[in-house]
Amino acid sequence: xxxxxxxxxxxxxxxxxxxxxxxxxxxxxxxxxxxxxxxxxxxxxxxxxxxxxxxxxxxxxxxxxxxxxxxxxxxxxxxxxxxxxxxxxxxxxxxxxxxxxxxxxxxxxxxxxxxxxxxxxxxxxxxxxxxxxxxxxxxxxxxxxxxxxxxxxxxxxxxxxxxxxxxxxxxxxxxxxxxxxxxxxxxxxxxxxxxxxxxxxxxxxxxxxxxxxxxxxxxxxxxxxxxxxxxxxxxx
Amino acid sequence: xxxxxxxxxxxxxxxxxxxxxxxxxxxxxxxxxxxxxxxxxxxxxxxxxxxxxxxxxxxxxxxxxxxxxxxxxxxxxxxxxxxxxxxxxxxxxxxxxxxxxxxxxxxxxxxxxxxxxxxxxxxxxxxxxxxxxxxxxxxxxxxxxxxxxxxxxxxxxxxxxxxxxxxxxxxxxxxxxxxxxxxxxxxxxxxxxxxxxxxxxxxxxxxxxxxxxxxxxxxxxxxxxxxxxxxxxxxxxxxxxxxxxxxxxxxxxxxxxxxxxxxxxxxxxxxxxxxxxxxxxxxxxxxxxxxxxxx
Numbered sequence: 001x002x003x004x005x006x007x008x009x010x011x012x013x014x015x016x017x018x019x020x021x022x023x024x025x026x027x028x029x030x031x032x033x034x035x036x037x038x039x040x041x042x043x044x045x046x047x048x049x050x051x052x053x054x055x056x057x058x059x060x061x062x063x064x065x066x067x068x069x070x071x072x073x074x075x076x077x078x079x080x081x082x083x084x085x086x087x088x089x090x091x092x093x094x095x096x097x098x099x100x101x102x103x104x105x106x107x108x109x110x111x112x113x114x115x116x117x118x119x120x121x122x123x124x125x126x127x128x129x130x131x132x133x134x135x136x137x138x139x140x141x142x143x144x145x146x147x148x149x150x151x152x153x154x155x156x157x158x159x160x161x162x163x164x165x166x167x168x169x170x171x172x173x174x175x176x177x178x179x180x181x182x183x184x185x186x187x188x189x190x191x192x193x194x195x196x197x198x199x200x201x202x203x204x205x206x207x208x209x210x211x212x213x214x215x216x217x218x219x220x221x222x223x224x225x226x227x228x229x230x231x232x233x234x235x236x
Numbered sequence: 237x238x239x240x241x242x243x244x245x246x247x248x249x250x251x252x253x254x255x256x257x258x259x260x261x262x263x264x265x266x267x268x269x270x271x272x273x274x275x276x277x278x279x280x281x282x283x284x285x286x287x288x289x290x291x292x293x294x295x296x297x298x299x300x301x302x303x304x305x306x307x308x309x310x311x312x313x314x315x316x317x318x319x320x321x322x323x324x325x326x327x328x329x330x331x332x333x334x335x336x337x338x339x340x341x342x343x344x345x346x347x348x349x350x351x352x353x354x355x356x357x358x359x360x361x362x363x364x365x366x367x368x369x370x371x372x373x374x375x376x377x378x379x380x381x382x383x384x385x386x387x388x389x390x391x392x393x394x395x396x397x398x399x400x401x402x403x404x405x406x407x408x409x410x411x412x413x414x415x416x417x418x419x420x421x422x423x424x425x426x427x428x429x430x431x432x433x434x435x436x437x438x439x440x441x442x443x444x445x446x447x448x449x450x451x452x453x454x455x456x457x458x459x460x461x462x463x464x465x466x467x468x469x470x471x472x473x474x475x476x477x478x479x480x481x482x483x484x485x486x487x488x489x490x491x492x493x494x495x496x497x498x499x500x501x502x503x504x505x506x507x508x509x510x511x512x513x514x515x516x517x518x519x520x521x522x523x524x525x526x527x528x529x530x531x
Contacts, residue, residue, distance in 0.1 A: 062438075078459070082443070083442065083443055083444075086440045086441055086442040086443070086445075087440070088440075089437075089438065089439065089440035090439075090440035094438060100431075100434070100435050100438065102431065102432055102435060113435065113436065113439060114439040114440070117436050117439055117440055117441035117442070117445050118440065119445075162439075163438065164439075165439075165440065231370075
C-alpha cells in the first residue's frame with residue numbers, strides 16, 4: 001500500500017500586488033509542487049525572496065494562494081472553514097526567525113500561551129510546560145523574561161512553545177537567522193532530536209553550512225519555482 | 237471565562253488611567269441619559285395630571301336658582317366627556333374667597349355671600365373636550381360666564397412636546413457617544429494587544445477565544461458605567477423626594493393602573509439603565525471587534 005504524504009503542495013501559485021503599481025502582480029510562488037512524508041526532516045532552501053516563508057504561511061492558512069491545492073494529513077487546507085483554522089494550527093508548530101515572544105510574559109508564560117488558547121486545564125499546563133522546556137534545555141531559565149535571554153535561548157523558548165501541542169509537524173522558518181554559530185548548533189541538535197522522536201520537521205533556511213552538514217532531504221526554491229528536490233541533498 | 241476575567245483584570249491593572257477616563261465619560265453619558273429619560277417621564281406624567289385636572293367653571297346668574305343648577309349637574313354627570321362635576325354654592329364660594337383673603341378683613345367686610353356667583357366646577361376627561369364643552373355651556377340659559385385653563389394646559393403641552401423631541405434627540409446623541417467611546421476603547425485594546433493577538437492566532441487560538449474577552453470588556457464597561465450612573469441618579473432622586481419633598485408623597489404616576497412612586501421609579505430606571513448599558517456595551521464592542529479584528 002503506497003504511503004500517504006503528510007503534506008502535499010500541488011501547483012501552488014501566489015501573487016502579490018507590485019510595490020510600484022497595484023495593477024502589476026509579482027509572482028512569489030509559481031506552480032510549486034512537492035510533498036513531505038510523516039517523520040521526514042526536510043530543508044527548504046533558497047535565497048531571500050525565493051518564497052520559502054510564503055509557503056510556510058500558506059500551510060498554516062495565514063496566506064491563501066491564487067491557485068493550487070494544499071493537503072495536510074488528507075485534508076484540503078484551503079477549504080477548512082475559518083472557525084476551524086485554529087485546529088489546523090494546533091497540529092502545526094511554527095518557529096519564527098523573529099521569535100514572536102511576548103516581552104511582558106516570562107518564558108513559562110510564553111510557552112503556556114499555546115496551551116491557554118485551547119482552554120487547557122491548569123494542572124495539565126503545569127505538567128506540559130516544564131516538560132517541553134526541559135526538552136529544549138530551558139528549565140533553569142523558565143522564569144526569565146525575553147529581554148534577559150540570548151537569541152539562542154529565545155529560539156529554544158519558541159521551539160518549546162511550538163512543541164506544547166505535540167504537533168504532527170514542526171516548521172522552523174529561518175530559526176538560526178538571528179543567532180550565533182554556537183546557538184545554531186544547539187538549535188539544530190534540538191530539531192534533530194524532535195525529528196528522532198517522530199515529529200516531521202520542515203526547516204526553511206538559506207544557511208548552506210547547516211544544510212550541508214545535516215545530509216537530509218533538500219527542496220530548493222528559486223524565484224518561486226522548485227528547482228531541485230534531493231534526498232541527502234546539498235545546498236550549493 | 238477565566239480568559240475573559242483575566243483579560244479584564246489585566247486591562248484594569250495595566251490601563252488604570254484609560255479605564256478611569258472611559259468609565260467617567262460613560263458614567264456621565266448614562267447619567268445624562270437617565271436625567272433626560274426622567275425629564276421626559278415626569279413631563280409626560282405632569283401633563284397627564286394637568287389634563288386630568290382640566291377644569292371648566294360655569295358661573296351662574298343670581299336668579300338662576302339652586303334647583304336648576306343641581307338639575308344641570310345631574311345632566312352633566314351623565315355626559316361621557318365629563319369626569320366629575322362639583323357644585324359650589326354662593327356660601328361655599330364665600331368660604332373659599334374668605335380663606336384666600338383672610339389677611340384682608342376690610343375686603344371681607346365689604347363682600348357678602350350674595351354677591352358671589354354660584355358655580356359648577358367641571359373636570360373633563362380630555363383636554364380636547366374643554367373648548368367644545370365650554371362653547372356648549374355658554375348657550376345654557378342662566379349662565380353668566382364660562383372659564384377654563386386652556387392656555388396653561390396648551391402652553392405646558394407645547395413645552396412638554398419640545399422637551400420630548402429635544403430630549404429624545406439628545407438621548408440619541410448620547411447613545412451614539414457611548415457607542416463611540418466603547419468602540420474606541422475596544423479598538424485601543426486591540427491595538428495594544430496586537431502582537432499578543434497575532435501570536436495567539438499563530439499558536440492555534442480560536443476566533444472566539446480572542447474575540448470573546450474583547451466583547452465582554454465592552455459589556456463590562458457599559459454595565460459598570462450604567463450601574464454607577466443609576467446609583468447617582470437614585471441618590472439624587474431620593475434626596476429630591478425625601479430631602480426636599482419635591483414631588484410630594486404617594487405615586488408619581490401610574491402605568492396600566494399600577495401606581496409608581498419614587499422608589500419604584502428609581503428601581504425601574506436603574507434596571508433600564510443597566511439593561512441599556514449591557515446592550516450598548518455588547519453591541520459597540522461587537523462592532524469594534526468585527527471592524528478592527530475581522531478576518
